[in-house]
Amino acid sequence: MADGQYRAKLQDIRANAARLYKAAPEPMKAFQSLVSVATKDGVLSVRHKELIALAIAIATRCEGCIVHHVDAARRHGAAREEVAETIAVAVEMGGGPATVYGAAALAAFDEFASIAT
Template sequence: MSTFDHAGLMQGINESLSTFRKAQPDTMRGFSQLAQAAMAEGALGAKHKELIALAIGVSQRCSGCIGFHVKALLKLGATRQEVEEMLGVCVYMGGGPSLMYTAEALAAWDKLAVATY
């Protein structure tokens, strides 16, 4: 089992970006607007969009992305089975590197699920 601390990583990212938010408010406002537009309900619902976002985080090997999108999926009521099926596609498309980050994503799911409930 992974001992990686996604909750701590996410907190650290938020803390580190706080000064950037103040220094670059237009950039951060623009990023926020982009995120809201991309994740808005449409032909795809929020949960499906978050599954896609987590898949991209796994394929791009972004631990912070994994943490934030796992947390969002938990809030949206996603199941472990849904995440595991999506991760199977990640492994199919990304091979061994995606398999390594699949393990990280599942560990994040287990740890953040306990913290969420």
């Protein structure tokens, strides 16, 4: 993707989610409650939970999920090396297609990291 496209994709994801929240508030509030409980600090840190979610997103080939969880993992302190290891686990579980999505995840991390600095 060209420079800035992952940031633009993240903005689109957020805008689309906001529209869905308005269209179906009750189920979206329930989903948000689940997300809040599942991703809060516990035995596993939020950073680790976001890396797990990223691996699942790569293995299931959910591009929007990848962008969201790369950004969240980075915001919660994940290093590029942690993202790279997470991608390796996802590729182990997801095979060749996960390699393509994993490469996109690393590119998204690099883009978000360059914006933050």
